[in-house]
């Protein structure tokens with residue numbers, strides 16, 4: 001639906017801060033402010049081919065120009081299917097991120113690396129990045145990687161992670177990054193599902209002063225990946241105790257010097273796949289979300305340019321890992337496509353102390369800072385003294401991502417970090433959307449603490465009644481959030497499973513993309529994202545599938561059955577609780593609980609470990625055997641009074657037992 005001011009009163013909202021303009025080096029990218037946003041937005045919805053066609057021509061470099069910006073032409077999802085973009089065009093992602101800037105301005109910093117230990121970082125210019133990308137591209141070609149092959153990446157946050165991704169897309173191959181906090185088992189599943197034959201990793205990683213034995217985890221994973229031919233190992237710590245498989249394992253530094261500093265990019269078609277990124281869904285099996293090349297690049301480029309108002313000399317610090325979509329779009333692609341400088345931070349917000357982010361901001365004069373609310377909650381709790389003694393006057397934009405940001409955290413961010421002079425951009429989006437879909441435009445949109453505000457160009461959000469699927473029109477409505485039209489950076493499919501893609505996103509509500517989130521549109525047209533309506537728990541901005549944790553628990557030989565639910569947690573947003581029934585009685589329940597936590601850490605990764613394990617003799621089930629997680633959630637929230645009708649359960653008496661166990665243990 002087109003937007004108009006009549007429906008957007010903005011009585012209770014906050015204007016873009018004056019300080020944003022005082023700190024601005026020139027003119028914002030949308031100089032005409034709100035009126036211009038409305039005009040552009042309406043054009044983008046009414047005629048997406050024209051709007052995105054013009055932007056793609058203006059901002060991306062094409063080897064072969066495209067002929068049709070969108071197919072099928074027109075609007076919306078047609079015949080239950082999505083759209084393809086920029087047909088017959090050819091381009092290369094690494095050329096767009098690196099070459100075109102390196103050719104003009106080779107000495108400009110592309111990457112500022114902040115190592116785990118302060119003062120151990122370095123800067124990589126666009127010229128240097130181009131050489132490294134070209135050399136690693138040749139290493140991969142030598143290892144037999146071809147256009148359309150997938151390469152698994154399991155790396156810490158070092159500049160070489162960016163080099164790796166860009167080298168892979170330079171030869172038309174597909175990167176599949178696995179977050180280096182995932183366990184060997186999760187890594188193995190992703191390597192097998194993506195059919196990757198090459199893995200790129202490091203000897204070890206350093207985070208918060210701790211060593212992680214990255215390569216050992218890869219070795220463990222590869223025990224059941226017989227098709228992996230080679231492992232390229234970047235030397236991070238140089239540990240002398242590195243297991244090595246002769247013939248399979250190769251050192252990054254030994255291979256890179258075998259090659260010349262330039263190799264031409266392999267052009268791909270717009271719709272060719274640039275990467276896979278696995279994400280959790282409602283079932284136990286992670287989905288390989290598959291992204292295009294041109295559409296994805298355009299989404300990352302435009303949102304970085306407009307939402308964050310990035311200018312050529314800006315320095316973006318996205319404090320997210322390249323193992324998640326935020327790292328892909330706003331550490332790597334978005335900043336580099338715009339020719340800006342990106343900060344790659346290896347460490348944690350608490351090491352050596354809670355002022356680390358602010359030290360980095362001041363040291364490098366960061367202009368856009370972007371982080372998840374979970375980190376802000378940690379820093380707010382640690383005390384404002386860590387931020388107050390910093391200058392921070394370079395910051396124009398403060399972004400938030402990954403989960404709803406509570407109003408008091410928003411206010412703290414605004415007051416203590418932004419000092420009222422930065423635009424707070426609460427950006428709502430998903431792995432599947434590729435780039436921001438609902439977010440304030442810096443210097444343009446009004447904001448309300450806790451609301452992601454208004455849709456980005458080309459996004460036509462709707463609120464649907466969850467049960468009937470009927471569109472709830474007008475303001476002051478609440479339901480599930482869906483999008484009426486395809487946009488360039490949306491995922492194209494689930495790797496090897498188009499049916500699952502349709503079932504998850506396009507079939508639940510016919511004619512719409514279904515986000516899986518609940519949302520409201522308030523009386524002034526602002527969008528408020530309320531959280532997942534499916535079996536996904538958001539812990540510290542990490543998306544976890546309850547089913548995946550349940551399948552991990554079952555791996556323990558004592559576990560008969562389990563049900564995992566999320567519950568509110570002050571620090572992490574949500575935490576994981578696992579209700580577990582054991583196959584037999586045990587003498588040492590405390591010990592068993594510890595083992596169960598270890599099992600999840602081992603099967604998925606430390607970040608998925610349940611905060612609470614509740615041992616019960618049975619789980620509440622319907623007569624057809626479905627576990628009633630709703631009841632477990634209510635019991636945990638202390639809402640025993642509103643459990644609803646439990647008489648239809650096959651085992652109603654179990655509820656009393658669960659209530660008393662939770663009261664005793666939780």
Ligand code: 6R9
Nearest residue numbers: 401402403404426427428429430431529543
């Ligand atoms: C980018 C990213 C996606 C899920 C999404 C939603 C939650 C993300 C949010 C937000 C409220 C925001 N989410 N941003 N909820 N406000 N600004 O996080 O991708 O890991 O795929 O997670 O995260 O529930 O559906 P991803």
